[in-house]
Amino acid sequence: MIVVIGSGLAGYSLVREFRKLDKTTPVTLITADDGASYSKPMLSTGFAKSKTADQLVMANAGKMAEQLAIDIRVNTRVTAIDTPNRCVQIGSESLHYDRLVLALGAEVRHVPVAGSGADAVQTVNDLQDYRALRAGLQAGQTIAILGAGLIGCEFANDFILGGLTVHVIAPSETVLPLLVPPCVGQAVARGLNDAGVQLHLGQTANAVERVGERYALTLSTGERLSVDCVISAIGLQPRVAMARVAGLAVNQGIVVDAHCQTSVEGVYALGDCAEVAGQNLQYVLPLMACAKALARTLAGQPEAVHYPVMPVVVKTPVCPVVVAPPEGEGHWVFESEGSPLDVVARFLDSEGRLRGFALSGVSVSHKQTFTQQLQTVRDGISQP
Ligand SMILES: Cc1cc2nc3c(=O)[nH]c(=O)nc-3n(C[C@H](O)[C@H](O)[C@H](O)COP(=O)(O)OP(=O)(O)OC[C@H]3O[C@@H](n4cnc5c(N)ncnc54)[C@H](O)[C@@H]3O)c2cc1C
Incomplete structure (x- = not known):
């Protein structure tokens, strides 16, 4: 059994x-x-x-x-x-x-905020959470998202397209800080901002207070936001x-x-x-x-796991992103393809070989080419 x-x-x-x-x-x-x-x-x-x-x-x-x-x-x-x-x-x-x-x-990691509304901060990590969130949320309302990683950015994009007013609060200087180099994060931040998302970067939410049916957030700068819902997306x-x-x-x-x-x-x-x-x-x-x-x-046919190159797709249609996080030592080289949203970032090792990449905006169309190139380099390196 x-x-x-x-x-x-x-x-x-x-x-x-x-x-x-x-x-x-x-x-x-x-x-x-x-x-x-x-x-x-x-x-x-x-x-x-x-x-x-x-x-x-x-x-x-x-x-x-x-x-x-x-x-x-x-x-x-x-x-x-x-x-x-x-x-x-x-x-x-x-x-x-x-x-x-x-x-x-x-x-979910629980967010350390004070205040009478702290226990009302929601998280969305399964279908039940999603059901609870949907039950209390309608177009026209205002939501605050704590965290600007992959999940925070995806929710921000989804909610703004769904007709909410959206605030994102995060301590980092740009979005997706652990996943992409800063210039790609800046492209996504710009895309979200252009779509109407209000980014409060370099800040944290210190307290969430209940005010009737709504919540008052106090940010580390002292700024106050009045919202209908707060979700935490600070990581799993x-x-x-x-x-x-x-x-x-x-x-x-x-x-x-x-x-x-x-x-x-x-x-x-x-x-x-x-x-x-x-x-x-x-x-x-x-x-x-x-x-x-x-x-x-x-099933009795032992097989070791083999990971091919597996680029991560960030579902932010206002500025889509594909990233293959860097492997080993190296440095980023950036290229803009016209609009500031369209960035090609290559992570190169000391021999100039591709060891990772991040693409944003229309540049995500190069995903296949970069994935193949990275796989070829990796296969070459792993050959004896
Ligand atoms: C909002 C969101 C968007 C995402 N988008 C992407 C994406 O675009 N691309 C991507 O690659 N990844 C994405 N991810 C990540 C991806 O969804 C997860 O990596 C994947 O779903 C994890 O699956 P899992 O089965 O390991 O865990 P889960 O789906 O969390 O399943 C865990 C299961 O374990 C059960 N369980 C736990 N403890 C017990 C227990 N003690 N007894 C019995 N049952 C227990 C739970 O009930 C549940 O059924 C996203 C994640 C989130 C939250």
Whole structure:
């Protein structure tokens, strides 16, 4: 019996890949949520398209169980893992596994703000969160987004297209500070600004106070904003607590080797909770690569995960971005292609080879060419 914990893209992709290879081994998937299959990246593009949470669901748990020929236990939280006895605890119930897969995702970092409205700051990391957000939000209202990373920028773009007044507050000097070089961040900031997003960069929100049905934000500069809703998008951290208590090796994420196996034999991890060969990549393409390789391993054909070049697409249509973060030592070289939004940034090593890139605006049309070029360089370097 294989037990999988988690019904996000990682859990379901793994089972889908496994069933292509093995139609009979019993699989039980346990999930703390309702087990609906949906694409999480759609959460930050759904408002402008007037999508309800139900419209984002591709299949409910019943349908998934039937399609994949597995048992699914919904609204069921695994409380502990007992690796010596090969079982998971669901409260007082013990469930035996032969092999266990952790697809636990990542959890939101809580924003340190003071004030009577601090507990009303929302986060959007799953369908339930999206449902709650949509229920209280209408075009014409004003929203404050804390954080200017990928998720903060995508929500800002979505909400402005959906007819909200949007404020973004972040301590960085530009947007996407951890993902792209500053000049690409400036291009995106300009695109958002031109679309009407009010950026409050180099600032933090110190307090959120309830004022009737609305909220008053006090920024670090003393400026005050009056808004209908506040969301925090300051980042996600791998969900590792249960693995740590169970004695599995945990670093940034649950540590796994190239076969997605944790420090304990027969226990595997993938997706946002996992640190695969030293990297915790919280994106869809890496988890798909892991799902394919792990499915083969579980089906008796051990396969190591191989990550190709996997550019990250930032869904900010006012200034789209594609980025392949730099590998190794080097420096950025920039080129503007006409408009200030259209930037080509190359990350070159000391021998002038491409080791990363960031493209914005119309320059994202070069994605394929740059991806191929980067893959060729990487393949050349990894040759003996
Ligand atoms: C708004 C947003 C937009 C994004 N856009 C993009 C994008 O454009 N491109 C991209 O590549 N990536 C994007 N990402 C990231 C991508 O969506 C994630 O990397 C991916 O969905 C993670 O899937 P997962 O299955 O690892 O985790 P999750 O989807 O978080 O699933 C975790 C599962 O584990 C379950 N669980 C946790 N603990 C327990 C427990 N103790 N017992 C039982 N069940 C448990 C949960 O209920 C859930 O079913 C975005 C993320 C967000 C939040």
